[in-house]
Amino acid sequence: MNLLAFNLPIVVLLPFFGAIIVAWSSKFNRLAAAWTSGGVALLSLAFLVPSISQIFEGKTLIQSWSWVDSIGLQFAFRLDGLALLFALLILVIGLLVIFYARYYLASKDCMGRFFAYLLMFMGSMLGIVLSENLIQLVVFWELTSITSFLLISYWQQRKDARQGARMALAITGAGGLALLGGVLLLGHVVGSYQLSDVLLAGDIVRAHPLYLPILVLILLGVFTKSAQFPFHFWLPHAMAAPTPVSAYLHSATMVKAGIFLLARFFPVLSxxxxxxxxxxxxxxxxxxxxxxxxxxxxxxxxxxxxxxxxxxxxxxxxxxxxxxxxxxxxxxxxxxxxxxxxxxxxxxxxxxxxxxxxxxxxxxxxxxxxxxxxxxxxxxxxxxxxxxxxxxxxxxxxxxxxxxxxxxxxxxxxxxxxxxxxxxxxxxxxxxxxxxxxxxxxxxxxxxxxxxxxxxxxxxxxxxxxxxxxxxxxxxxxxxxxxxxxxxxxxxxxxxxxxxxxxxxxxxxxxxxxxxxxxxxxxxxxMRHRFFTFYERYIRHIDGRLYFNFWLQKLFNASIRVRAKFDKGSLQNASAWIIFASLVFGVYGFLSQSSPLLGTREMLPVDMVTLIVAVGLMLAALLTIVFHRRRLLVLVVIGVVGLVISVGFIKFSAPDLALTQLSVEVVTIVLLLLALYYLPQKTPREIGKIRLWRDGLLAVFSGIGVTLLALSVLTRDYETIAQYFLENSLPGGGGTNVVNVILVDFRGFDTLGEIVVLALAGLGVFAMLQGMKLTAPKRDQNGRIWNTDKHPLIMQTLTRLLLPMMLLVAVFIFLRGHNLPGGGFIAGLIASIALIVQYLANGIEWTSNRIKVDMHWSIGVGLLIAISTGLVAMGIGYPFLTSAFTHLHWPVVGDFEVASAIAFDLGVFLVVVGATVMSLVQLGRLSYASHHPEQAPLQDATISEVK
Amino acid sequence: MELLIAIVIGVLTASGVFLTLRARTFPVVLGLTLLAYAVNVFLFAMGRLTIGLPAVINPAQGGYTDPLPQALVLTAIVIAFGMTAFLIVLALKSRSELGNDHVDGLHLAPDEVPYDKKATVKSQQPNKEASHG
Incomplete structure (x- = not known):
């Protein structure tokens, strides 16, 4: 294998990986960090050396890999004379600085942190000078801003170090932003972000009308980095850094990055x-x-x-x-x-x-x-x-x-x-x-x-x-x-x-x-003393930092003033603003279109049953407002709304949705009931009539707006991409339930994202409930003591008997999901309900002793399975999450189709079960803990209330 | 039928918005649940309404409903549950940390009748500032 085909990225990336090792090695020995980082820098240099002879022969080394081609981003490195000079300066002076710093740093300074930062900074600098792709160059450019910030603020306990670092970061970071703009324009003009192309296009660039903006933006980047007037004032304040850092940043590297860029673009822009x-x-x-x-x-x-x-x-x-x-x-x-x-x-x-x-x-x-x-x-x-x-x-x-x-x-x-x-x-x-x-x-x-x-x-x-x-x-x-x-x-x-x-x-x-x-x-x-007196009297107080801080403070104040106009520190206010703004934009959107509100698509006829059900649904929804202060009642009403919606899904050809909605509804209501136990049972009456009117109006207008929007869409015909899914579901995905095939196959990546969100929500719930102390009320709002009966025997017996059946239903729904309504999500919810019912009927302790599975594992394993299914497909050369399927003949059941997507669906199933059960059981434990601070419990009041 | 569904979505939205704007955490969570219903039905309806044509391949069936919105809504329903779970626990957390269930963590909101006062407090003047918001 030819080293010269891939050594440059190694030179650049070695220090970054080295930084990790250095940070780790410093745990064992203070000086280990110094020697390791010296070794890493040497190794990096060793990888650079073989290509030096090529450069002296007059060649330019370019090593390029495709990255995000659609935006012109390539993982590309370039070594020519200029790059070589800078790379050598960075590495050699870097080595000397490492050597020097080993003796300079006091024993109380953390060596690992220092050398890890230094190496990361070195890697970023090498990245700048060795980049062939301009976007990649800007990325490394920003990295130097960040890593130099870390280096300058190394003595974090010192205020001047923190301030100096912050100023350096603000100024060079802003310059980096300008540079990015300039580079994007430049790439746009040239038609390529590769330096090889850009360097040849000097005449085109200079003649282009965008030349001046490009020049100004790139120079902003250069001048901020290289501390040129009027941006020079950050550099003296960056001297708060340890001296080895100053020696490195201000001789061979950081400030020379701007100079490097001047040299780099010299043939193009000068x-x-x-x-x-x-x-x-x-x-x-x-x-x-x-x-x-x-x-x-x-x-x-x-x-x-x-x-x-x-x-x-x-x-x-x-x-x-x-x-x-x-x-x-x-x-x-x-x-x-x-x-x-x-x-x-x-x-x-x-x-x-x-x-x-x-x-x-x-x-x-x-x-x-x-x-x-x-x-x-x-x-x-x-x-x-x-x-x-x-x-x-x-x-x-x-x-x-x-x-x-x-x-x-x-x-x-x-x-x-x-x-x-x-x-x-x-x-x-x-x-x-x-x-x-x-x-x-x-x-x-x-x-x-x-x-x-x-x-x-x-x-x-x-x-x-x-x-x-x-x-x-x-x-x-x-x-x-x-x-x-x-x-x-x-x-x-x-x-x-x-x-x-x-x-x-x-x-x-x-x-x-x-x-x-x-x-x-x-x-x-x-004659210096005469000059000193003059300077002390007239010049000394002029410091760019003062202007910088002055304008920064002005900026902060302005933003505080603007924010204070909208944000009164009240969520109600903020929500009202958001809803109001979306209303305004929605109305504006409606009005700025000249087309008629309703389309020409023929509407379906209304039958009596649907009408009655729909009216019931609307009444229920309105009742939530009427009764909104009586929380338990509203919760029951909302349960009705959810159930009616799931019936509606069946009516309108969406059996999968109906099943999902139905099972989610059960879980949601149980969850909210559990939580309600710890919250006041009633909402206090509001006496701010203006606010009630305002909210009412917002609600009415939102409702009208959404109705009109829905209606204007529903009465129009549309083009759908559904045909593709319908045609390819069976031949391509091996399943007849198109909704499920879309979930686990066509749009599997989306589903993966969604189960990750669910997993995070579950873990978030778990994390928030850790160490939470809420005392459970002894009485309800009417002063009655909560029922302290044991779990009813009949329910206990029945649910224990039912558990295998319910799990069987879950398995059945899971297996048939690919071909008939069902699948991982629904099966997961059903299984969760089966488990939660056990907790409800038998108490936390009894059930926990029997279900030993930690739900964290369920979530983790589920995600792993889902991701590895995708990776397996990648491993054998297909895109991520491509599925394969085959037909098996099972003795009694008959012909059975097995798709690799079923493994993915299993992952979904496990995550759903894990996240759902974990959320509910953790809430249940809360009441257990609050009722039984020390001794073992018999049952808990929350759960008796639920049933 | 389309008109009916559109109105259902509208009513769900309106109730959801009103509850979301309330001052106590529990109604807000319920409001968001209602809004989630509205959004899910709305998204589902973007595939237009069809009766009796589920998207399960069956040669005997004349046509199919659009499966794509259904797939999207299916995950949306589950995510909405995740969100509700997270929010309600957040509400509990704020109750435990702040000792009350006001969305802004106020013990004594100026425009409310306190929990413990059964009697009507009509004489109490609402705080102008807060009621204007």
């Missing part, structure tokens, strides 16, 4: 005026705001957060330039930023870990205490500042060059190099601050702990990352060049343009800008 303005504009503003704010942050992680925002802006700006070379620079900077930012976050974590604070006003002169860490931090920050011989310098040089190039486009574009140089200056200033303020600049100010070097292994991930920074910076051609090359091809989907990764390009504008940035940056840093 190259237009709108693209340049939107992407470039947002990038430029973000670059400047981020760099400016970073300089003033006293919190180490705050500084890094804003610097991340600034660098993301830089990358976005490069994509905004829209040229191929700018895209090269952008991708190069993605790699470099991931390495130095991950290492800087880890350093910040180490400092926090070893000193107990991240406040740069307290942290000073740490080089004496942790020289190794200091060296690492200095190199990484120098890379961030763009000092020569480090990787940041190379990509920043390319960036400046592109800025100069872009300045030639229009007359006022000369601003671009100036602005980016300002960005560069600030970037140098804050990098210098990170070094000087923390490691030099005098002595530390009252630190919570005496600082010292962290454990050796905690520094290893940082060591590795810093080595990469150096290696790429000094020998770019031997290190990063091949990977960058394939990534560029993967991004542009054409041959890569000519670019050079050399350190020395001669005296260029870009070099001059670098020099200005470095020297002025140092100058700005030296």
């Amino acid at each position: 190259g237009t005026e709108e693209w340049s303005w939107l992407v470039g504009g947002a990038g430029m503003i973000t670059l400047l705001i981020g760099a400016y704010t970073a300089f003033f942050k006293h919190d180490l992680k705050g500084l890094l957060a804003y610097s991340t925002i600034s660098h993301l802006g830089l990358i976005t700006l490069l994509f905004g330039f829209g040229t191929q070379l700018a895209a090269v620079a952008a991708i190069f900077h993605i790699i470099n930023h991931a390495t130095f930012k991950a290492s800087l976050f880890m350093v910040a974590g180490i400092i926090d870990h070893e000193t107990g604070t991240r406040d740069m006003r307290k942290l000073n002169g740490l080089i004496k205490y942790m020289p190794h860490t200091a060296a690492l931090a200095i190199i990484a920050s120098a890379a961030m500042a763009g000092v020569p011989l480090l990787n940041g310098f190379l990509s920043k040089e390319m960036f400046f060059e592109q800025a100069v190039h872009a300045s030639q486009i229009s007359s006022f574009a000369w601003m671009i190099p100036v602005l980016v140089t300002i960005g560069g200056i600030l970037s140098v200033a804050y990098s210098l601050r990170f070094i000087h303020d923390v490691f030099f600049n005098g002595e530390p100010v009252d630190l919570p702990k005496t600082p010292h070097e962290p454990p050796r292994f905690m520094k290893i991930p940082v060591d590795l990352l810093v080595i990469v920074c150096l290696a790429v910076g000094i020998f770019p051609a031997y290190t990063v060049a091949p990977l960058l090359h394939v990534a560029v091809i993967g991004t542009l989907q054409t041959e890569a343009p000519a670019y050079s990764l050399a350190i020395w390009h001669g005296f260029t504008y870009a070099l001059m800008m670098s020099a200005i940035a470095l020297s002025l940056g140092v100058g700005v840093y030296l």
Whole structure:
């Protein structure tokens, strides 16, 4: 079997399954979770590695399985240069972060939860970058929002963590929604959701009138995720996460997902005026705001957060330039930023870990205490500042060059190099601050702990990352060049343009800008105190979070106000509104149709008997209103209504329905009687005349409306699909009772759903009755003591004698159901009645001792049988729940037909029996418990009342 | 005949709606039961009314009624039972948790005569707010 045919989904899904194992393994050993998740990440990487050579040969790997074809959704994965670059970043930095986190997390933090979240997040990120199908990509995109929410809020006890996580989720989630819209439009325009098709359709998309909406929606997704202005404010608040999470989310993954999408859609969406303005504009503003704010942050992680925002802006700006070379620079900077930012976050974590604070006003002169860490931090920050011989310098040089190039486009574009140089200056200033303020600049100010070097292994991930920074910076051609090359091809989907990764390009504008940035940056840093004062006074209070919370609160208030208009906290009110609204819509529907109310179908003649019965039924229904305060009486009347309806079903050719209605009626009335025992026997009189009138009017109008609706349908002819069922029932389903064949065969899936609902209702009843305490009344409403006689002997004897007969009837009805009226539902109800009668006549205890079957089992086994019948059909290659049948010759009975559907019907039978008996018997037990708190019972009052 | 059935459905609906709008749980459950009858008969009638032609294959029979609405209604009847069972137990639960059987959990609903007062309380003014609803 060729591994390259299916390895990508494994790479993506492994972390998800791994997360389960990790969560489980942490039960045994705290560190097991760390090692397991490291192993899972390694395994995932191992599955990716074999396909790397293919990519370097210039191929694109696509692995696709059909999923929901009708909406264009396929389970499809794609590996090209760009995807490979990101997958490697995610996996490798992920591994380092796992390693680092193992030492970072305190012993009281739950390891299993942390690493399970981290792995799920890793899987979601891999899903984004490796998706071939766009809808699938959006699914993974949303998954990153959710999993990052879990990671940011890892320290659930901290309020800032919860708030930061919620804000990140709200903003990136909303962006995800916009992205989904954009992707759907894009797929609609292209006619396919497969990236391979979309990437080739750039010209069509750009010329399409829907281009602008597509662009705006997708960019909303990108900007929210990548913290671009004006959505950047969630990122600093997400710093409440544990530092390994910050290192991961904000260097290589989460925020890079947006950047990835920019790169992914670069060939499709870029190259237009709108693209340049939107992407470039947002990038430029973000670059400047981020760099400016970073300089003033006293919190180490705050500084890094804003610097991340600034660098993301830089990358976005490069994509905004829209040229191929700018895209090269952008991708190069993605790699470099991931390495130095991950290492800087880890350093910040180490400092926090070893000193107990991240406040740069307290942290000073740490080089004496942790020289190794200091060296690492200095190199990484120098890379961030763009000092020569480090990787940041190379990509920043390319960036400046592109800025100069872009300045030639229009007359006022000369601003671009100036602005980016300002960005560069600030970037140098804050990098210098990170070094000087923390490691030099005098002595530390009252630190919570005496600082010292962290454990050796905690520094290893940082060591590795810093080595990469150096290696790429000094020998770019031997290190990063091949990977960058394939990534560029993967991004542009054409041959890569000519670019050079050399350190020395001669005296260029870009070099001059670098020099200005470095020297002025140092100058700005030296004058920092003056800037700080200005910032404290005028800028500091500006925080996007405040606006976010302000608008969120407004939104909540608005929704509360709207709700308060309708919902007065009263069910009666709500029901009245619902009924009123359906009336209004119904009347509107009637009036907006010009066709006559009644059709031309000839009506059946009315015979005397039917008329009398129908009038009786209507009278009974009306009596329920008249007597509605006398509950027992109403219950009896309702029983009459149900019985008359079942007679009506017989009259109108529906024997199955009649049987069902009849048996359900019995069960329902017994159930309601049982329940009524615990409720007041009478309803209090209402004195709110207005409400009574209102309800009366609503009722009358509903009645009239329904009558008219029914009449207008009944007097029209219609087209039915019944012919198909009637013709195929015998040859296809092997039964002559078409209603039953539809239930167990043609529409078996519906039936399955319905018995599941019934099962849930039964279990719900059971669950609610657990531990319920209701005292049974000693007297009825007239003050008479409930009858305490023992169960009458005659009834006991008779019902015991009758039980086998009743069960026999149930079996008979069950077996004949396929051909004559009957079947699982009806048989189930009859069997339930047979059992319930035993409980009624003989008491709960007596019967429970003899019927040992737990009704939970009946429900469970029934569902299992029903589902496995369907699965068996699937197993031998037919659609779910296809039935087979054959004729058997039984000795005495004669020719007998056996359909596999009978097994399904058995499942139905068991579920019906289980759910029904369980509901009633549990109610009965309630009275048993309330009458006999301790000692064994003789009988219970409820049941004597029922009989 | 169709007119008769339509009126039956209408009356069932009307009684069901009125009871559903009551303030105590038991009548509400009964109201929903009545509504379920109405809905079931309505759905059943969508297959039009036929007399004496059950959908059981029989070559001697001239024609058949529409079996599909019947199949749907059959399960609907059973589900309606499940719903009734769930609701009534929910009503019991609310009685046990809240100590009364008012749908909103009110001990003393402003527009009702309390259970324990046998005498007419005509002098008591109904609360305007609640009666307008």
